[in-house]
Amino acid sequence: MHNPEEFTAVYKPVVEKALAEAVSYRGPYDGRVWEAMEYSLLAGGKRLRPLLLLLAAFAVKGSYDEETLQCALPFACALEMIHTYSLIHDDLPAMDNDDLRRGKPTNHVLYGSGIATLAGDGLLNLAFETMLDAVKADPAPGKIRAAAAIAHAAGPHGMIAGQTADLLAEQKQEISEEHIQFIEHNKTGQLLAVSLAAGCDLAGGSAVMRQTLEDAGFLFGRAFQIQDDILDATGSAEELGKSTGQDETNGKATFFSLYGLEESRRQVRKLSDEAVGLVETIPGAPAGLLREWILRLINRNR
Amino acid sequence: MHNPEEFTAVYKPVVEKALAEAVSYRGPYDGRVWEAMEYSLLAGGKRLRPLLLLLAAFAVKGSYDEETLQCALPFACALEMIHTYSLIHDDLPAMDNDDLRRGKPTNHVLYGSGIATLAGDGLLNLAFETMLDAVKADPAPGKIRAAAAIAHAAGPHGMIAGQTADLLAEQKQEISEEHIQFIEHNKTGQLLAVSLAAGCDLAGGSAVMRQTLEDAGFLFGRAFQIQDDILDATGSAEELGKSTGQDETNGKATFFSLYGLEESRRQVRKLSDEAVGLVETIPGAPAGLLREWILRLINRNR
Numbered sequence: 001m002h003n004p005e006e007f008t009a010v011y012k013p014v015v016e017k018a019l020a021e022a023v024s025y026r027g028p029y030d031g032r033v034w035e036a037m038e039y040s041l042l043a044g045g046k047r048l049r050p051l052l053l054l055l056a057a058f059a060v061k062g063s064y065d066e067e068t069l070q071c072a073l074p075f076a077c078a079l080e081m082i083h084t085y086s087l088i089h090d091d092l093p094a095m096d097n098d099d100l101r102r103g104k105p106t107n108h109v110l111y112g113s114g115i116a117t118l119a120g121d122g123l124l125n126l127a128f129e130t131m132l133d134a135v136k137a138d139p140a141p142g143k144i145r146a147a148a149a150i151a152h153a154a155g156p157h158g159m160i161a162g163q164t165a166d167l168l169a170e171q172k173q174e175i176s177e178e179h180i181q182f183i184e185h186n187k188t189g190q191l192l193a194v195s196l197a198a199g200c201d202l203a204g205g206s207a208v209m210r211q212t213l214e215d216a217g218f219l220f221g222r223a224f225q226i227q228d229d230i231l232d233a234t235g236s237a238e239e240l241g242k243s244t245g246q247d248e249t250n251g252k253a254t255f256f257s258l259y260g261l262e263e264s265r266r267q268v269r270k271l272s273d274e275a276v277g278l279v280e281t282i283p284g285a286p287a288g289l290l291r292e293w294i295l296r297l298i299n300r301n302r
Numbered sequence: 303m304h305n306p307e308e309f310t311a312v313y314k315p316v317v318e319k320a321l322a323e324a325v326s327y328r329g330p331y332d333g334r335v336w337e338a339m340e341y342s343l344l345a346g347g348k349r350l351r352p353l354l355l356l357l358a359a360f361a362v363k364g365s366y367d368e369e370t371l372q373c374a375l376p377f378a379c380a381l382e383m384i385h386t387y388s389l390i391h392d393d394l395p396a397m398d399n400d401d402l403r404r405g406k407p408t409n410h411v412l413y414g415s416g417i418a419t420l421a422g423d424g425l426l427n428l429a430f431e432t433m434l435d436a437v438k439a440d441p442a443p444g445k446i447r448a449a450a451a452i453a454h455a456a457g458p459h460g461m462i463a464g465q466t467a468d469l470l471a472e473q474k475q476e477i478s479e480e481h482i483q484f485i486e487h488n489k490t491g492q493l494l495a496v497s498l499a500a501g502c503d504l505a506g507g508s509a510v511m512r513q514t515l516e517d518a519g520f521l522f523g524r525a526f527q528i529q530d531d532i533l534d535a536t537g538s539a540e541e542l543g544k545s546t547g548q549d550e551t552n553g554k555a556t557f558f559s560l561y562g563l564e565e566s567r568r569q570v571r572k573l574s575d576e577a578v579g580l581v582e583t584i585p586g587a588p589a590g591l592l593r594e595w596i597l598r599l600i601n602r603n604r
Contacts, residue, residue, distance in 0.1 A: 169331075
């Protein structure tokens with residue numbers, strides 16, 4: 001592995017093949033919910049969380065070995081299922097009411113809100129089913145720790161707290177910076193941070209290494225979110241494959257809307273420097289690639 | 303324990319105390335989703351699934367001991383969280399659009415559809431977080447098997463398949479008996495069957511005993527569902543604490559609507575006899591109480 005592009009070229013298809021297999025089932029009267037699950041799960045995207053988990057596991061292990069990959073893959077898939085379920089539910093008319101995602105109609109536009117609700121529920125359940133089947137087949141302590149950490153990060157102490165704070169923020173006139181940070185820390189940060197921390201668990205990393213990676217994940221998550229807001233405000237729908245200017249239209253407060261473009265860009269640089277500084281404490285080639293990949297992701301323009 | 307009433311009087315408060323503790327948290331900007339979760343989780347109800355799990359565990363163990371209770375309690379709570387999340391999502395305008403549940407306004411009527419969606423998601427996540435924390439604290443094989451089985455029963459191979467088939471059935475002119483059986487087997491049956499099977503796992507029961515209890519759970523589930531449909535058609539909202547006549551109003555096909563009252567009652571008796579016959583193969587006093595309780599539940603009038 002010489003660069004992030006090569007890493008992505010090798011492991012993204014591995015993740016996507018496993019995801020496709022996980023939603024290939026069709027029962028006699030339930031085919032439509034599996035189609036809806038498949039539609040959103042296989043709609044593309046960066047596969048950021050599963051690839052972060054795999055790369056963190058390789059970084060902690062110090063090598064790109066097959067054993068680490070096979071151990072980590074079910075958990076990588078579970079993260080993508082959880083991320084996708086949260087997007088399906090976020091897009092619902094009852095929530096953000098968004099009709100375009102990754103350049104395609106959102107789930108409820110195609111399948112209706114009832115099936116879209118169930119498809120989200122289905123993917124969340126399937127994420128835990130996938131992890132628990134892996135634990136049942138081989139109850140290694142690292143797998144149990146990873147599954148428990150992912151449950152915490154996705155749940156009401158994690159991502160759902162952020163989604164709630166986000167939903168309530170839209171109904172307010174003014175939002176404090178603390179409120180915005182709470183949203184970003186939980187809605188985006190928790191799942192990104194646990195991608196790195198769970199990767200460490202699965203590769204048998206130390207408690208110190210785990211904390212370092214989790215901290216780096218939260219810093220990266222904040223930088224990634226602010227960059228997302230910058231792109232929403234300055235990019236085009238064509239470039240991004242999703243509706244832009246949504247934050248402004250919805251009167252949504254973000255770090256960007258509070259502090260403007262220049263300060264947002266400065267903040268992104270500061271946070272990404274800190275994140276990369278933390279990952280630098282981990283030796284080996286895969287950790288170097290993780291640093292490079294984090295920088296590349298933060299400095300993306302789509 | 304001399305009868306089902308005594309069992310319920312002792313263990314229902316234990317379950318409800320643990321449930322109350324699980325949703326007592328309030329974060330700085332996410333309090334509303336916790337309130338919504340608490341509202342539905344503590345809205346009463348029979349606590350059927352958690353109590354079935356506990357009684358199955360006691361039946362397999364052959365005693366009402368504290369160790370079995372403490373081992374099984376997190377899984378009992380998880381089942382009630384999963385059941386409650388499914389009710390919150392089922393009641394949403396995008397699904398059944400029901401505004402009365404257990405004699406109280408449904409979650410979205412009080413909190414709005416956005417928060418209700420998140421409260422459902424929150425309870426589902428919390429169920430897995432609760433089980434995985436228990437597994438992490440003590441990774442006994444029976445706990446891992448129980449958690450994996452519950453994930454399977456709740457997910458798109460289980461309850462969600464039934465909810466999907468149910469939602470699609472409402473859009474059809476005519477429904478086959480096979481389609482109705484698929485709905486009942488999955489939407490109600492899977493979670494009831496896994497209540498008994500997971501209880502067996504947690505108490506370290508044999509594979510034969512587990513299969514017996516799972517089969518009994520599915521038979522009980524069918525009987526319970528047909529009895530539910532009979533009550534929906536013949537009971538009053540006041541008696542039941544929920545809207546009645548909903549199935550007919552929604553043009554919903556059920557065993558009752560296909561075969562009428564007399565045949566439905568006959569079927570309930572037949573299924574409950576079969577379920578009880580299976581449980582009779584398990585020796586000991588708690589198994590006797592489980593049989594008696596199943597009969598009592600099926601022959602309820604509210």
